[in-house]
Amino acid sequence: MSMARLSTFGRWLSCGLLLAGTGIFSRPARGVPRQITLSEELLTLPGELGKQGGRLVVSLRAEPKTLNPLTAADAPSREVILGAMQADLIHINRATQLTESALAKSWRVSADGLQYTLKLRKGLRFSDGQPVDADDVLFTLRVYLDENVHATQRDQFIVGGKPIAVRKVDAQTLVFQLAKTYGAGERLFDGLAILPRHLLEKPYNDGKLAQTWTLATPPNQWAGLGPFRLKEYVAGQKLVLERNPYYWKQDAKGSRLPYLDELVFLFVPNADAQVLRFQSGETDLISRLGAENFSVLSRQQSGYTMSDAGPGLEYNFLFFNLNEPGEKTPPDLARKMKWFREVKFRQAISAAIDRGAIVRLVYQGRGAALWGPVTPGNHRWGNSAIPRPVRSLEKARALLKEAGFTWTTGPNGEPALVDTDIKPVEFSILASSTNADRTKMATLIQDDLKQLGMRVQIAPMEFRSLIDRVTQTREYEACVLGLVSFDADPTPEMNVWLSSGGTHLWNPSQTHPATAWEAEIDKLMEQQLAAPSFEPRKKSFDRVQELLAENQPMIFLASPDILAGAKNSMGNFHPAVLEPYVLWNVEQLYFKDAPGNSRP
Amino acid sequence: MRYFLRRLMQGAFLLIGVSILTFLFSTLAPGNYFDEMRLNPQISQETVAALRAQYQLDRPLPVRYGRWVNALLHGDMGFSFAYNSPVAPLLWVRARNTLLLTVTATLIAWALALPLGIWSATTSGRLPDRAISGATAALLVIPDLVLAIGVLILAVRSGWFPTGGMASAAVEGLSPVQKLRDLAWHMELPVLALVLSALPTLVRHVRAAVAEVLDAPFLRAAASHGIPRRTLLYRYALRAAANPLISLFGFSVGTLLSGSLLVEVVMSWPGLGPLLLEAIFARDLFVVIGGVLCSTVFLVTGNFLADVLIYWADPRIRSRVNA
């Protein structure tokens, strides 16, 4: 009753005032004042102005497992939490791949690169209306770093072997102290969700923090700083988020973002079913598309537009088992590992692989061939000087001959490659059976290598069994795998390149670098970490790329394009090559046919 | 009565056996839930080890089993690594959705299979029999997965059906009756796929069982006494052919929770199927064990039901059991 009367009154008033040329009042939305108070320092986003209202429906391949940013380890949870529900102090812009201010209005780095002074925006509020101050940030760091919480991102905030120390200067100012210089340290803050102390301190003190904020959390017990807040969760079906009325961004005209009223994630466990749902108009956006489904959707476009954002940051590669053979290593494998350690053997294989065919047949041309870990989608870090030779079987044969391999005639009269002991060169390639793309790559490689006289078998294996083999038992010969960088910067991938790293896949967690070139990569990676500015860092990482290309511990294959689609009525739709590919600017997405400012 | 008590005891033993073996298999399968983190360069190996230790995945098998049984006796089915929450509520919500689907489909499948199978048996070798045999053969040949996807494509092309899920996105604003209609509309396709995949086996078994008894002297005698054909078939023949069919029915009941996995995954029906499949691949141990135990409970119930029904339907067994 009173609401209705108030809004009639408001309309009357605003009509009158509009005539007068001022617009102090706007219509109330769900009882929350929409006008922006002077004490709020909202971030103004450039770009196309949108219309308020509407519900965006997207599908997720799996249900998110939790709404707790501390324990979220699976991709869907991270996409939902970090993409739409939470916010960080400093953010990496997914389009420009550069850092920009977020909850922190500004930051300053000390000359030695060890001290980061961040100033919070004034007037920040959590989605339940409670104000944010420096204590929330202190609390957040404390719980992320607490060993008993087992936060999945904990290791990220341990720099130089010591946790980052935080000090509060005043209610808006914080000083972060690093134990060691860390290249582009401000990128650390991306993905660090600031948590509400008023809701989580009690469970934390009770030691129950990891079990809070499950999917069953009532919406009033949950609060974040992202553009959307929790509205409803229906097990196995959907997660409904609603507009956060306290969000801290506005558009160029000064209206508070996000434009959308609701964001609905439907759980559709099958990639093809996602395509069907998009095609039938039940979902408004689609991303993470394979090339096949992309071309099906492109062929029958009606009411939606497909877009190819170019190669993403995923790099697929073949690698051999370069571990030190131990007592437990089967003799057969130990014998083969001698070939794998031969650089010329790896170079020959790299020369024999037809990367063009991989891009054409696996990605239908929607991808890029790779000769290094930095994909064309990464704007700043690629080394354009590393060689990109075309496929050459002659070169491969010459390299093998130099390494002492010879050819005999096989049982069916075909040429067969043999090593110095006249043993035939045969090995198996592991490939994840749930990833059709990589199995396809392995099939093509097998055929490529057959022409060198190698007998290659493909051993498809379910993903976790495969990881177990590569990182734990280490009983495998070769493997096709892919990694997706979260960030364009090389620092988050330190553990892939450092010989001591757990993700140094070809020979993980070494106590001492096994080879001279691995030792050099270790040194270069530490150098790029410690360097204060971009140029010297780039120089170090360029050299790392050269060393990788020379020694081929990973034989880089190809990178797929980021493929997405949206209804034609979707405004501000600009897929990026960084995750989350389409929802990174969810606060600016809008429907062109939305009712406008009149809310139901 | 002692007969049934004994059957119940056997069911309990079955549950214990299943739980032990499931536990054992899960340790034999390589990898564990926290393995995927090993591929994340930003998580150190120590953190992964600490997580494993926290969930006691590094303890020996008997210790873990003992703890789990102990918890189960206190009404706790364990903890999901992925969801960070107890297993029981996770399973319960989805089991409800699965049952809604499978009970409907099973009832429809049996309601169709009985008359079709009997018709096929009575017209043995003639046109209706051949047509039914041909149709069931064709359905048998089509893999369930292709069947489900085919039905889904039908939905898209025709635009008459939703392309999966259990409710429309805008279901909140509807009245209860409209909600029910929306639910029924979403159920049509998955039920169709389930019925089509179950029907051929059922029809063939009904046909085989009925054909077996049709030549029996007592039926010929009954027919010559002028008992109407319909009564003859549905009251006498069906009853005489009941034993294998009741076993099969028990089996249908037993697979209520587990039989619709593929269809649920393809149609994104929020049932146990997608949850369990994901849990198996993610090695979310207690979710899998909980799911398997629930299906076992159903199987035990189904068999028990079959025993009760056979006992009730077949006087020969009744007399032997009581003797």
Next chain:
Amino acid sequence: MMQRRGWKRWLVALAVLHGIIGCAGFFAPYDPAEQDRERPYLPPMRIHIVDTTGHFHFRPFFYAVHLRDGSFDQFEESTDQIVPLQFLVSGARYRLLGLVPSRIHFFGAPASRIYLLGSDAYGRDQLSRILYGGQISLLAGLLGAGLTLFFGVLIGATAGFYGGWKDGLLMRVAELFMTLPWLYLLLALRAFLPLSVSPLRAFFLIIAVIGVVGWARPARLVRGVVLSAKERDYVRAARGFGAKDGYLLRRHILPETSSVILTQATILVPQFVLAEMTLSFLGLGVPEPVPTWGSLLASLQQYSVLVSYWWMYLPALAIVPFFLGYLGLASALQQDAGIEKIEKATSGVR
């Protein structure tokens, strides 16, 4: 009387079909793993007798095809390049029936590759893959179904015939087998197999394990029939006359189960052929590039293939005659069994 010869007709038909598959090397124009990267997803080629200028050719021919510029899967015929079809040509090496080495193929075209049933994602000849794929799949189907039925009948008959605690125990074990999450066991099994085991051997091992493990369902059905069969009057009578258990089982009880067994067999053989679809999803099937019907059908699970490349359905059509053959054989046998029984019964009255 006519119907009694029915099963023979089915048997002959099946024998012919299996013969063709057995000689896959001869009928297939190419090696099933040979890739043609310029022609992925090529639709079946058209065979012509009249060329574009209206000339009639005595020997059937086809036009060479090439990829349309800038396209992934659109092809056009080069009408200036006529490639005649030839029979009994020399081509890829193979072993006839796995024994006799040979290079002679039923048909082929030396000048250019011919794709009668189109090509797959790697430009491999579908026809060759279907023919070769049958060899592994049929073997797997027969082996798996045979093992399952053998153990099923053995255990089911024992349980039903002897009853008592043996019955109770066996049926509880059967229930146990039916409920266990075999996915786990299969994953574990793959982990224990060394990678150097040839993938084909690993696959047959897994089929054998599934076959052995699958006994529970037929066993329960057989048991049900045996239970009621042993209460039949003539069985009781025979027992009264002092017939031994073995004799009773062989002469009177197992024949009663034949219809259930045959019904099961007709279902099991196709099921085992198709089981490979699921197995390949778990990484337990026969890996690329070896073709099997299961893996050929597996590509149909993809929506994009289903709507874009109709010739990928053809493997499914190729399988149909085999499955129908098995089903037909089974129902013919079943009818015969029925007729025999009636004759037995009537002759007994007489």
